[in-house]
Amino acid sequence: MAVTKGWRQLDVAVIGGGIGGQASATALRRQGHKVTIYEQADFAGEVGASISCAANGTMWLEEWGVNIELGDPVILKKLISRDWKTGEPVSVYDLSDYKERWGYVYYMFRRQYMHTMLKDSASGEGEGLPAKLVVNHKAEKVNLETGEVTFSNGNMVKHDVIIGADGIGSTVRQELGIKAIRNPATCTCLHSNVDTEKAVKLGKILREV
Template sequence: MSPITRVQTSFVALDVAVLGSGLGGLCAALSLRRAGHKVTLYERFDFAGEVGASLSVASNGSRWIERWGVDVPSVKPVTLQRLIMHDWETGTIKNKYDLGDYKTKFGSEYYNFHRIDMHQTLLDTVQQEGGAGIPCKIITNHRAIEVDSERGIVRFENGSSATADLIIGADGIRSNTRQQIGIIPEFKASESCCYRCIISAEKLHSLGLTEFITNNAIEFWGGYGINKIVLSACHNNEVVSCYCFYPASHNGLDKDGWNISATPQELVDTFPGLDKRIKQLFLHSEDIKMWRLYIHEEYPYWQQGIVGLLGDAAHPMLPDQSQGFCQGIEDAAALGLVFSEDHFKGDVRRALELYEEVRKPRATRVQKASAKARTDLSERIGWSTGLERKDKLTIEEHIKEAEAAKP
């Protein structure tokens, strides 16, 4: 029996390889660093190249960001205070759900961040000299092509290799690590696509659309059917981001990816009859990208030998619950706990089995709830009071589940 699988009577510090330095990989690295392990991240590009718009991070995610010692103000958050539903054509407010004293109720704030701000802060935090644990090492231009889950060997496209006591596959929705441990994804193209875009506060002020900067809200148009607009401010209220869902058939089914450029006019033409204010916003927006959506079935397992999966590599989900990043955070937190000084005595395989036992049912339920919310806004976790019904995941239940899903 190797030293890694032998049960010890005291904590064993590991050499950990994290494959992928996107948001999930960085959270895994930070959590495992705080737990006392030596972590190396392997990134296939010169840099992770995070793109995209905003990230709403509810308490089930923000509590861990804070607990790991991330400097939240440096991520330039907007603290969300309400959810607002608008009429599709007129923009009139139809419903408002005030979050109240969210922090007192759930333990931490409901934040909205810009992806790039979050990625840069996590990148800095995992490598900084200060804070608990050994600073993580990041090695770029290393694309993993082969992973040996028994011997802990990773081989890279550039001809180099590395060994580790624990390997975490955080390599996204098209994960090669997942394939290396024998998982063949079952998925189908959604009938939906999504445009995302951003617009500056300066432009919004000039357009007379200041309220979208000052509402401190996630705002919705549509959502009962495929069409839905989701708008929120981030980056210290200096930027508003939009996610704009529409039928995939609108522009053909031949485009694939999540970073396909589009023009403001293409965006406007996609949504006839929409609130004129939002059309005006779209015409002045920037960084417009199309995102093809897929529905993935639950995977049969998340781990094999000394390899575990995390985030989109383990449970890709539609974005309609704003839980993709939060579920990656929960994964990372669970890894930090099962490999902590209180729980880990040397058996990597058993620790990964425990990680799967506590995380897989929880993430799968959120994954299914996200698919249901794609065309039914009332299924969104935040719209809870007065909308409770069988099998609906409410905000209160969601936070309780997050607490319960710990080793």
């Protein structure tokens, strides 16, 4: 097989339109590549609670020119763990000097908002060719040698590169011979939103002036 030296534009398939898929598409787009995102659902979205983005993640968001404000972020200044019964602090991490120490702020995003932000950077306006999003395409078979992807609807495509971002039941991972081992959890994590004004009145947080 002939080897081509130097940079060339690649035609890339990203399997999965979640946060990982949109981030991958953004990075590849900024480098001048042609990207198509294949999502199994009839829309590309996210569910879940908050997601943290420490200095390394923030660095890449800025490097890619992502419109971070679109994700409606909160800058983490202090992390407090409280006893769920009494509300008393168990541990307190002061992150007020985080940017000075690490060069970038520590963001917290709502998953849905982060996805919207990354989707905009992948397929909206900006540097590079906008990524194409194709929905209702669940990958069933991936040929890593030929670059062919066959979908459950019967369609088949061929790309130079295939990136798997299709979650815990990843078809791409299976083709690589990697089997995800699912173990029963020994504990449960519950997420909830608390009204800021109520938390202030209860003395659980201090509002900055």
